[in-house]
Structures are given as structure tokens and as C-alpha cells.
Amino acid sequence: MRAWVVRAGREGEREKTALDGGLAIAGWTGLDDLTDVESREDIRALVEAVYPGEGARVISNWTGQLLRFRHEIQVGDLVVLPLTSWDLAIGRVTGAYAYRADAPDSMRHVRPVEWLVRDVPREAFRQDLLDSLGSLLTVFELSRYNGAERIAEIVATGTDPGRPDADRFAAALTSPSKLYEAVSKRGPGTPLKISIRDFLAVWNAPRRYSAVVDQIEQDLSLLGLTTTPPFTEGSLDSEIAVLPLGDEPDRERTSAITRSGIQVEEETEQQPVAYLVSNLDAANRLPESVRVGDNLRSAMTLMILRKYAQLPVLDEDGRLRGVVSWESIGRARMSNPSAELAEATAKAREADRSDDLLDWIGQIYQTGYVFVRDHDLKVCGLVTAADLAVQFRTRVRPFVLIEEIEQRLRRVVDAHIPLEAIKDAVKGVVSARRLDSIRSAADISFGAYKHLLKNEENWRRLGWTADRDLFLSWLEECRHFRNSLMHFSPDPLTDDQLAPAQGMLDLLRSLDPHS
Structure with a gap:
């Protein structure tokens, strides 16, 4: 058994038909019956013929989704339908793919489904599984985190049991x-x-x-x-x-x-x-060390084996007594070729795990590292400049994604939509004084793009062939994601949590590759 998400259009335009008719419905208007289409290559050929203006990446993506809907979804699999009410419906597939020639163009590709529950609140899903529902795709599998079994458990008990690898x-x-x-x-x-x-x-x-x-x-x-x-x-x-x-x-x-x-x-x-030293994983991993009284040969051997630049020298209680590094060894051996560990031990700085990380950045970049002590004054971690680089790359990435999304939206709107049309679209959502100050798309908020592009004429001006409702709905998810970035948290975002922004950016790059 597998579990799938099959959306009903980002504005929920297929939702009522799906629930009332016991159906999972794919869109793709203009695409003919896939009943006798067996291979991926054949589906791709049909998609290329119906949507000749699309690039290879879009065609490949749509082919994959239709292949899943036509062939990979099996009788007995579970289907999750996100609803406009913000609840979710969950059903079980009861039959093969069918094509309804007499249905409206956007409602013809269907799979029969028995809807088991129609009002599951999002709170019933643990965050990792809820994050997995975030995708720009219309048809995709919930393959991570034991998704199918957990969806079945939600149907049976109303409760998500959590990751299989969780405690x-x-x-x-x-x-x-x-x-x-x-x-x-x-x-x-x-x-x-x-x-x-x-x-x-x-x-x-x-x-x-x-x-x-x-x-x-x-x-x-x-x-x-x-x-x-x-x-x-x-x-x-x-x-x-x-x-x-x-x-x-x-x-x-x-x-x-x-x-x-x-x-x-x-x-x-x-x-x-706050950004505490302890928020870094490296601050909570006890580093390998040598003890007071060990010989220098052991320290050097360990440093070579592990490719370490330095090792903490600890006493019998696990407290820091100094550091041995290739620099300190070199200095000791220059004055005494037979120098041992005590002579090669240099002073070392310690940060408390509760210290503000920002206060230690200069020291870490200057020396390359700082040791971390716990509240018993025992060494509990080692933070290096490399750890800082990873930390801040993780922190910066979400903002870079949002910035590029906004820049691309501004450029394409300014290039194709007249200033008066921009003002007309946001007239009801900004003050008159604010409206007078708008000189370009750079002067409107991120949330205003929804109102601007909801207008059919403005959307037509862009010349994009993407599904407008799907685009606008995903743009709204990006807005929520952007707003969440403004609420401070010391914890990094996962790839699933980044999915709305990354998906929107990938789409914008495909729609306007030269901007």
C-alpha cells in the first residue's frame, strides 16, 4: 500500500466534484484519454503534442505526474486531498484510471475513490508529515517518513503515530x-x-x-x-x-x-x-581528547588518524587544561626536540554552552575553534570555523530563496504590466497615500502579487502557460513561509519546510529563464 496526494486545483475548483463523485481528479485540460497509453514515452508524446509551447523540463515533470496517476497509483492505495477549508480528506482507491469524455475539460482524468474521512484537521498530522504535503505537484507520493502507514493510522484513530525512527x-x-x-x-x-x-x-x-x-x-x-x-x-x-x-x-x-x-x-x-553556542550540533558532541599525563606521540598519532588540527587536553574530571595543536607542537619542539605533551599544551578559550554565539564569532574565526563547556564546567563540544560556515549557510539560504523570488516577480511585472494596472490591482488593499507612492513593482508588498496576478488580463500579459490558480495558491504558501522567517527561531529549516520557496523559485526560473 502506498499513499498519494492528488490535489483538486489550488483554488479547490475540482474539490466538490471529487468528494461528491468519489473521485480523485487530475487536471491537464485538452489532454485526451490515457486508457490505452502504456509507456512513459507515449504519455510524453501526447503531452508534447497538446502543450507545444512548453519546455523540456515542464513536459518531463507533467509526464511524470500523469504516469503516476495513470499507472503507479494502485487499487487499495490511499489518497490525501487537501481541502480549501484547510482540512484534509483521505480515501482509498477502488478502481483503475478512467476518462470521462462528457465531463468538463478539467475533470476528465479520474480514479474512483472511497472517501474514508473528509474532515481531518491539519493538527492531526505531525509536522514532518504535514511538511511532506507541501509540493507544487498535483500528483505525488507521500513516500517519506513511513507516510502510507501513518496516513492509515490517522484514518483508523485520528492520530499520527509519528516517524518510525522516532522514539x-x-x-x-x-x-x-x-x-x-x-x-x-x-x-x-x-x-x-x-x-x-x-x-x-x-x-x-x-x-x-x-x-x-x-x-x-x-x-x-x-x-x-x-x-x-x-x-x-x-x-x-x-x-x-x-x-x-x-x-x-x-x-x-x-x-x-x-x-x-x-x-x-x-x-x-x-x-x-537566542543564537546560543549550544544551538550548534558541534557544541553538543564531546570531542576526542587527550588527558593530562598522556604522551605527545599518542596525541600526534590521533591527530593524524582523525585529521584534527587540535585536541583538547583534559584533566581526570573532564575539564579543560589546554589544547595541543600542530602549531603548539612545532613551537615546543623548536626549543626542545624531545618536548612532551605538557610543554606542547597551550592555553585555550572556552565558551559556555549558554553564551550568545554572536559574541564568539570573532574568536572562532581568529583561532579557528573554541571549546565548549557545560554547566558542570566539563568540555562538551568543539565549535570550529567550518561549523560556523555550515550554520550561517543554513540560516541564509531561506532569505536568499525569498529574495530571488521577489526580484524575479518584480522584474517580470515591471516588464509586462503597466504601472496603472499595478495600482488598480492593489487599490483596495493599500491606503490612498501608499497608492500614490507606488512607482514600480518594488513598491508593493509580497502579498500584493496575489491581487495583481489574480486579474486575468494581468496574467495574460505575462505570457506564462502555467496553471494560474496553482501558481497563486503556491505564491500564498510562499507568503506564509516568508512571514514565518520574520519570527525568530534558532533552529534550522528542513528541506521539507523550504519546499514552498524552492518550488516557487524553480517554477519562476522555468517560466522566465532569461530574467
Whole structure:
């Protein structure tokens, strides 16, 4: 069994017919019956004949979608239909492809479907599966994250069981109240430990936006719970303990936290969400090291084997006593050819995992690295200049995608749509004063393009052959994505979360390759 998404048009124009008629419907107006078309090459030939103005990339993409709809979707497979109400319908395919010659042109290619549920809220999907629904395609498979089995479980129980590789216990924590129950059932010696990623999933949150952090902190306060380290620190895969904070003392006059033996960090005046050193994965991976008293030969051998430029020198408690590097070895051996580890150990800087990352950028670029210590003053990580490069590439990429999308939209609109038409399109959504200041597409907001291109004449002026409703709907998803970037989060975006922007940019590049 497989699971597929078959959209009903981005404006939902095929939605009612699909639900009322028990159908999954593909569009592609003008395309004739595919019943006797067996191969990909034959489908491609038909698509090329019907849409002669399209380039090879568009033809190949449409061919693939039609091949899925005609041949790959099988009886018994599940179909997800995103609805204009923002809910989703889920059905099971009950028959082969059919062509309805007497139906409207955009409703002829169908697969019979038994709709099992028609009002599944998006909240029923965990974020990774919900992100997988984001695609510009009309027909595509939910192949990642055990999608088919999870869709079937949502039909049966109304609940998404989560990724198969996720912690099964964590997947059962589907609400703050269930988290409280899990914590309260545990004894003092067995605190609930969970990754920050799975902890956020309790609130169905993929990242730590400020609003999400505020909500979680309010809920924890009401439930009498706390986390250590704070859930605002560390990477998404770092582990935290969730502890009872509000229970009364026992007969020995001690709290549950004291009985657990876990040291809870005191609250600071630091902002609850920031780019902390601990947000880097490298800050939470204990680096290989040598110990005080080891011989220099061991350190050099390890550095060659691992291609390390430096190693921390730790004492028996795991605390930093210095660093040995090829530079420090060279300096020591120049004055004493038989120098050992103690003479080749140089001073090293340590960042606390709770420090603001921005405060350490200069030091890391200057020396190439900084060691990271935890709240017990033990080394817990090593951040290098390469780690910073990866971090900021990840951060910058979403903004670069949105910037190129906006630049391409501005250029094509200015080139093809008169200024008065631009003003007319946004007249009802901006103030009169703002309207007078518009001199080009650069003066309208990202959201205004929806109103501008909804006008049939303006769309015609662009000369694009893409589906306008699909384009506008995807543009709206990009607007939501763009707005979400304005809400600070220290956590990186996944490829699935980037899909709306990347898909729109790919389409714009295909529609206007020379801009």
C-alpha cells in the first residue's frame, strides 16, 4: 500500500466534484484519454503534442505526474486531498484510471475513490508529515517518513503515530497533559528524558519560534513542570530532562527535583530564545581528547588518524587544561626536540554552552575553534570555523530563496504590466497615500502579487502557460513561509519546510529563464 496526494486545483475548483463523485481528479485540460497509453514515452508524446509551447523540463515533470496517476497509483492505495477549508480528506482507491469524455475539460482524468474521512484537521498530522504535503505537484507520493502507514493510522484513530525512527514513547506524548502524566508517574530516580525535537512535538512545533517558546513556558508553569537544561538551549537533538517543579515537599522536606539528584539550572535574565553556542550540533558532541599525563606521540598519532588540527587536553574530571595543536607542537619542539605533551599544551578559550554565539564569532574565526563547556564546567563540544560556515549557510539560504523570488516577480511585472494596472490591482488593499507612492513593482508588498496576478488580463500579459490558480495558491504558501522567517527561531529549516520557496523559485526560473 502506498499513499498519494492528488490535489483538486489550488483554488479547490475540482474539490466538490471529487468528494461528491468519489473521485480523485487530475487536471491537464485538452489532454485526451490515457486508457490505452502504456509507456512513459507515449504519455510524453501526447503531452508534447497538446502543450507545444512548453519546455523540456515542464513536459518531463507533467509526464511524470500523469504516469503516476495513470499507472503507479494502485487499487487499495490511499489518497490525501487537501481541502480549501484547510482540512484534509483521505480515501482509498477502488478502481483503475478512467476518462470521462462528457465531463468538463478539467475533470476528465479520474480514479474512483472511497472517501474514508473528509474532515481531518491539519493538527492531526505531525509536522514532518504535514511538511511532506507541501509540493507544487498535483500528483505525488507521500513516500517519506513511513507516510502510507501513518496516513492509515490517522484514518483508523485520528492520530499520527509519528516517524518510525522516532522514539515510540515520545510519539505517545501528543499533548501537554500527556507529558504531565508521564512525568508524574515516574519515580525520583527515573526522570523523563527526551530530545528537544520530541519535546517540541508535544506542542506540534517544529522549531522554537518566540511565540512557541512563550506558549510552552506558560503551559509548563501551569503544569508545575520544568526542563533542564532549558529547552531553549541546545540543538534539536539535544536531550533534556522534564521534572516536576510544583509538588510539595515530602516528609524529609525535600522536593522531587532534589530527590531526583539532577541539578536544575537557575533562571537567568538572558532572553529565552537566542543564537546560543549550544544551538550548534558541534557544541553538543564531546570531542576526542587527550588527558593530562598522556604522551605527545599518542596525541600526534590521533591527530593524524582523525585529521584534527587540535585536541583538547583534559584533566581526570573532564575539564579543560589546554589544547595541543600542530602549531603548539612545532613551537615546543623548536626549543626542545624531545618536548612532551605538557610543554606542547597551550592555553585555550572556552565558551559556555549558554553564551550568545554572536559574541564568539570573532574568536572562532581568529583561532579557528573554541571549546565548549557545560554547566558542570566539563568540555562538551568543539565549535570550529567550518561549523560556523555550515550554520550561517543554513540560516541564509531561506532569505536568499525569498529574495530571488521577489526580484524575479518584480522584474517580470515591471516588464509586462503597466504601472496603472499595478495600482488598480492593489487599490483596495493599500491606503490612498501608499497608492500614490507606488512607482514600480518594488513598491508593493509580497502579498500584493496575489491581487495583481489574480486579474486575468494581468496574467495574460505575462505570457506564462502555467496553471494560474496553482501558481497563486503556491505564491500564498510562499507568503506564509516568508512571514514565518520574520519570527525568530534558532533552529534550522528542513528541506521539507523550504519546499514552498524552492518550488516557487524553480517554477519562476522555468517560466522566465532569461530574467
